[in-house]
Amino acid sequence: MLRILFAILAGLFGAALLHLVIILSLPHFTGRDAATRVASEGDLDKFYLLGAADDAAGLSNDDPFVRTAVCAFDIEENPVRLTAKGNVPFWSTALYDEASNEVFSMNDRTSVGGALDILIGTPIQLTELRKALPPDLQKTILVESTRSEGYAVLRTLAPQASFDAAARNFLAEAGCDEYAGSSN
Amino acid sequence: MFRFPLFIAMTLIIAFGGGIMISLYALDATAGFGAIKLGAWEAFPELQTESADPYAKSHRARAGRLLYGNAEGLMFTAKVDDAGTRLNAGCSYRITGQTPPARIWTLFTADNSGNPASLRTGLPGAMNSWTVLRQPDSSFSIDISAQARPGNWLALPAAGTFQLVLTLFDTPTAGSSGVIDLAMPKLQKTGCGNA
Numbered sequence: 001m002l003r004i005l006f007a008i009l010a011g012l013f014g015a016a017l018l019h020l021v022i023i024l025s026l027p028h029f030t031g032r033d034a035a036t037r038v039a040s041e042g043d044l045d046k047f048y049l050l051g052a053a054d055d056a057a058g059l060s061n062d063d064p065f066v067r068t069a070v071c072a073f074d075i076e077e078n079p080v081r082l083t084a085k086g087n088v089p090f091w092s093t094a095l096y097d098e099a100s101n102e103v104f105s106m107n108d109r110t111s112v113g114g115a116l117d118i119l120i121g122t123p124i125q126l127t128e129l130r131k132a133l134p135p136d137l138q139k140t141i142l143v144e145s146t147r148s149e150g151y152a153v154l155r156t157l158a159p160q161a162s163f164d165a166a167a168r169n170f171l172a173e174a175g176c177d178e179y180a181g182s183s184n
Numbered sequence: 185m186f187r188f189p190l191f192i193a194m195t196l197i198i199a200f201g202g203g204i205m206i207s208l209y210a211l212d213a214t215a216g217f218g219a220i221k222l223g224a225w226e227a228f229p230e231l232q233t234e235s236a237d238p239y240a241k242s243h244r245a246r247a248g249r250l251l252y253g254n255a256e257g258l259m260f261t262a263k264v265d266d267a268g269t270r271l272n273a274g275c276s277y278r279i280t281g282q283t284p285p286a287r288i289w290t291l292f293t294a295d296n297s298g299n300p301a302s303l304r305t306g307l308p309g310a311m312n313s314w315t316v317l318r319q320p321d322s323s324f325s326i327d328i329s330a331q332a333r334p335g336n337w338l339a340l341p342a343a344g345t346f347q348l349v350l351t352l353f354d355t356p357t358a359g360s361s362g363v364i365d366l367a368m369p370k371l372q373k374t375g376c377g378n379a
Contacts, residue, residue, distance in 0.1 A: 013199075018200065019210075063290055157353065
């Protein structure tokens with residue numbers, strides 16, 4: 001009888017331990033977290049527009065009025081510059097690292113002149129750049145990320161059907177490019 | 185002589201079975217701690233951040249959604265009405281009042297996994313702060329029912345439970361910890377069946 005009780009207690013203890021292990025390690029191997037899904041959209045350094053229904057990677061706009069584009073990037077070698085501008089009532093962007101933690105987010109009210117212009121790089125790359133800031137980066141928002149891989153989500157709104165074309169244009173022309181150096 | 189292996193097998197079954205079951209249950213039951221509840225509405229302002237708790241991180245890794253950043257917006261979901269009963273497509277509901285300050289908000293009826301509910305084409309399943317009709321004091325009243333209503337109306341899916349998703353874009357709410365004072369719109373049941 002005592003043996004049964006002991007077996008049950010040991011089992012419960014093991015279950016609690018396993019529960020902790022599962023909860024703590026799950027984010028690293030689900031294979032369907034947001035970062036993995038964005039990465040499986042396609043190439044790095046390119047914005048992909050999402051549709052109303054889930055695509056092959058399992059991503060969609062989620063909200064009927066929101067239009068979304070995602071870009072996976074790797075700043076190991078060079079920083080990545082995000083640019084977009086257009087006549088939309090609202091846009092917002094968020095940068096995440098490979099563990100899907102938010103690194104930085106902003107919207108059009110906090111931007112310079114209503115245009116999206118962000119450079120994301122490692123602290124070392126940005127320190128190098130800041131020493132002699134190239135003229136084309138004068139108005140750029142510099143964001144530091146300590147992890148080399150990540151993804152950007154760019155959202156805009158189409159509150160009425162007539163805004164749809166502008167929203168689509170805004171996202172289609174958004175740039176997510178490796179910044180190799182000043183173009184001058 | 186077979187009792188000892190039996191005990192070991194029992195221990196292992198309880199450990200693995202129980203551990204896996206309770207983990208799945210915990211992840212399906214909630215999106216983690218750190219929820220703010222305002223009436224029927226529930227939001228997780230820190231779900232996308234590094235400081236989210238381990239349950240929230242596991243939950244978001246399994247769900248794989250693109251979450252709103254702090255400066256983007258805050259998403260509230262309502263699975264129950266103000267009285268605490270589960271939202272059901274057989275009943276009709278009314279949302280009245282104001283939202284917390286935000287530049288734009290959107291509201292849509294969603295299925296249980298949070299995707300926009302599938303409705304017959306042509307029926308309105310979503311509304312935003314630009315298209316909603318308001319009272320003179322800028323408050324609004326939205327009817328949510330299967331039958332069409334005058335004024336603001338959101339259609340419901342054919343049957344089953346559903347949820348409502350209200351997203352506030354560019355809102356100070358997302359960054360504030362004193363969300364308790366915020367007034368969210370009321371969500372009341374107005375009747376069930378054809379009444």
